[in-house]
């Protein structure tokens with residue numbers, strides 16, 4: 177990853193980092209917090225290169241040609257250490273080994289850097305060991321901690337580093353990533369938006385389950401409008417048998433929410449849809465419904481989600497929702 181690529185995703189973070197490198201005012205420790213691990217590591221190694229590079233021109237840009245840059249890129253720079261969880265946690269021994277190596281090399285003039293991936297997985301004793309290094313960083317040292325869960329890090333660690341929060345990926349970007357990983361457009365579009373909430377559905381069945389659930393929602397949304405009695409039947413026969421536990425029902429309601437948002441988006445001519453393969457249906461619904469009705473539909477679904485969280489009986493909650501969706505109020 178280079179600055180331009182990082183800037184496209186994380187303009188604020190990039191600005192801060194480049195500025196600090198340019199002015200040679202890097203703090204001793206950073207904590208990078210964000211949801212995309214690959215992005216955090218990419219940014220951390222980029223910063224390491226910018227820090228270690230011996231021939232930066234301009235000042236904030238790693239040359240990628242010098243031996244410092246090359247060795248950081250290939251992952252075997254003797255003064256750049258990566259620490260990753262060993263199994264489920266980062267252990268005290270791993271931190272101590274790093275400290276010993278640094279103490280052994282010792283020379284004040286040598287730049288040293290280390291990256292701790294998933295720093296929230298440090299055991300308490302590992303974190304306490306690290307604390308001494310953060311309190312008394314020897315020479316020119318740069319520490320970069322990355323984490324997806326800032327609140328799992330010891331507050332004493334957080335307070336001794338400069339925290340940079342990476343913004344979450346946009347829906348479209350997340351969809352793009354999923355498609356790159358081989359998901360179909362249909363599945364990637366919905367997964368990127370609904371996310372991975374906990375349900376009782378076993379992991380290996382989730383793919384089929386969400387594809388089928390999506391069909392149930394599309395059908396139900398259509399019948400609610402065209403043939404209300406049919407919708408009630410569908411609710412009994414398909415919805416309740418598919419969305420059983422609260423986690424699944426919540427996803428089902430999200431699927432509804434995105435359906436109505438898609439209808440609204442179609443009205444506005446937007447193309448970032450959760451149901452990109454349903455354009456004809458969406459257009460037909462967009463034609464039949466006013467923006468006011470669609471806003472009311474979305475509000476009804478949002479309220480159903482609230483009732484669900486408040487433990488209202490799912491049967492009752494869904495019947496109420498269907499009535500409101502029919503009325504469009």
Ligand SMILES: [Zn+2]
Pocket residue numbers: 228229230231232238239240241242243244245246
């Ligand atoms: Zn270089």
